[in-house]
Amino acid sequence: MSAQIKQIFILVFIFVMIPASFAFAHKVIIFAWVENGIIYTQSSFGSKRKAKNCVITVMDEKGVIVHKGQTDLEGNYSFKIPEKIDSDLILKLDAGTGHQAQWRIAKNELVTDPSTKDIQAAREEKEKLEESPSILKIIGGIGIIFMLALAVKFLKRKIS
Amino acid sequence: MHISEGVLSGPVLASGAVLAMAGTAIGLKKIDYDQIVHVAILASAFFVASLIHVNVGPASVHLILNGIVGLLLGFAAIPAILTALLLQSVFFQYGGLTALGINVVVMAAPAVLVHYLFLPLLGKSPTLTFVAGFLSGILSILCSSLLLGLALWFTNKNFFETSLVIITAHIPVMIIEGIITGFCVSFLLKVYPEIIPLKSYGEKK
Numbered sequence: 087m088s089a090q091i092k093q094i095f096i097l098v099f100i101f102v103m104i105p106a107s108f109a110f111a112h113k114v115i116i117f118a119w120v121e122n123g124i125i126y127t128q129s130s131f132g133s134k135r136k137a138k139n140c141v142i143t144v145m146d147e148k149g150v151i152v153h154k155g156q157t158d159l160e161g162n163y164s165f166k167i168p169e170k171i172d173s174d175l176i177l178k179l180d181a182g183t184g185h186q187a188q189w190r191i192a193k194n195e196l197v198t199d200p201s202t203k204d205i206q207a208a209r210e211e212k213e214k215l216e217e218s219p220s221i222l223k224i225i226g227g228i229g230i231i232f233m234l235a236l237a238v239k240f241l242k243r244k245i246s
Numbered sequence: 247m248h249i250s251e252g253v254l255s256g257p258v259l260a261s262g263a264v265l266a267m268a269g270t271a272i273g274l275k276k277i278d279y280d281q282i283v284h285v286a287i288l289a290s291a292f293f294v295a296s297l298i299h300v301n302v303g304p305a306s307v308h309l310i311l312n313g314i315v316g317l318l319l320g321f322a323a324i325p326a327i328l329t330a331l332l333l334q335s336v337f338f339q340y341g342g343l344t345a346l347g348i349n350v351v352v353m354a355a356p357a358v359l360v361h362y363l364f365l366p367l368l369g370k371s372p373t374l375t376f377v378a379g380f381l382s383g384i385l386s387i388l389c390s391s392l393l394l395g396l397a398l399w400f401t402n403k404n405f406f407e408t409s410l411v412i413i414t415a416h417i418p419v420m421i422i423e424g425i426i427t428g429f430c431v432s433f434l435l436k437v438y439p440e441i442i443p444l445k446s447y448g449e450k451k
Contacts, residue, residue, distance in 0.1 A: 131299075182411065186252055
């Protein structure tokens with residue numbers, strides 16, 4: 087039995103811990119803010135990996151497209167606030183093959199420039215989104231998988 | 247490979263969810279009591295594999311490992327992949343929660359396929375074992391790419407172009423996963439053959 091447990095530990099190490107040491111995030115993020123009448127956007131796959139040459143579609147609340155553009159090699163794209171806009175703006179990033187993300191700019195942000203404090207808060211929110219998954223989350227996820235396995239084991243034993 | 251929130255239409259998402267539920271039910275029923283720990287180990291492997299990335303063009307592709315999970319688990323791969331994808335979605339924001347069902351179909355269906363195609367080859371000879379693993383790795387990603395293309399087809403209406411982009415982007419992953427799966431099954435057959443559900447192997451023992 088102890089030999090089997092040892093083997094299981096070796097397996098968990100091979101399958102889980104080695105990949106974990108290469109951990110990088112993979113999500114799609116678009117972040118936008120307004121400064122002096124210009125909307126600036128930054129898009130990435132998290133962890134400083136920029137979403138290059140991806141289409142950005144800007145829509146009003148009703149889904150009417152008011153602007154379209156493409157990110158540069160740094161994942162950035164900026165444009166003037168479209169004229170005659172009287173609704174929140176929804177910025178949709180299409181990073182291809184089913185990858186998509188969006189960011190909403192409230193109507194009132196389009197008319198008044200946000201204070202530096204607001205920009206700072208939004209930036210912190212974005213940095214939090216871009217963070218790599220912590221090792222704690224990885225271990226927590228694996229813990230949940232094994233707890234579910236135990237639950238299935240328990241149920242199977244009860245049924246039989 | 248993970249489809250984000252808001253990409254697909256309602257009917258496609260619903261069909262995916264129904265198929266995933268049916269598959270999970272079959273999978274749970276088919277898991278042997280002694281196999282449950284293996285399901286958990288492989289689900290964990292799948293859960294972390296997506297954190298390893300290769301940047302290709304505008305998209306970013308990552309290891310998937312559905313080949314080895316399916317090869318070793320068969321139908322039991324479906325609940326394993328469902329659990330792992332759910333946790334990836336909640337913890338790492340990979341793929342949308344509403345797209346969970348369709349993501350399960352895209353990654354688990356090829357996994358089950360390679361089990362039935364290549365499992366009989368395992369243990370026949372060291373070369374055949376490696377080749378079976380290698381082909382499992384390649385074919386599972388290829389089929390997943392095609393299924394992803396098919397799922398996106400309903401919104402894009404451009405199946406061949408979309409699929410070609412996805413498959414091209416996943417060629418490096420296919421090769422890497424083929425090699426990883428080949429080496430893993432060869433290694434496992436030597437050090438921990440119990441994880442390979444081979445009837446013939448059990449008889450030999």
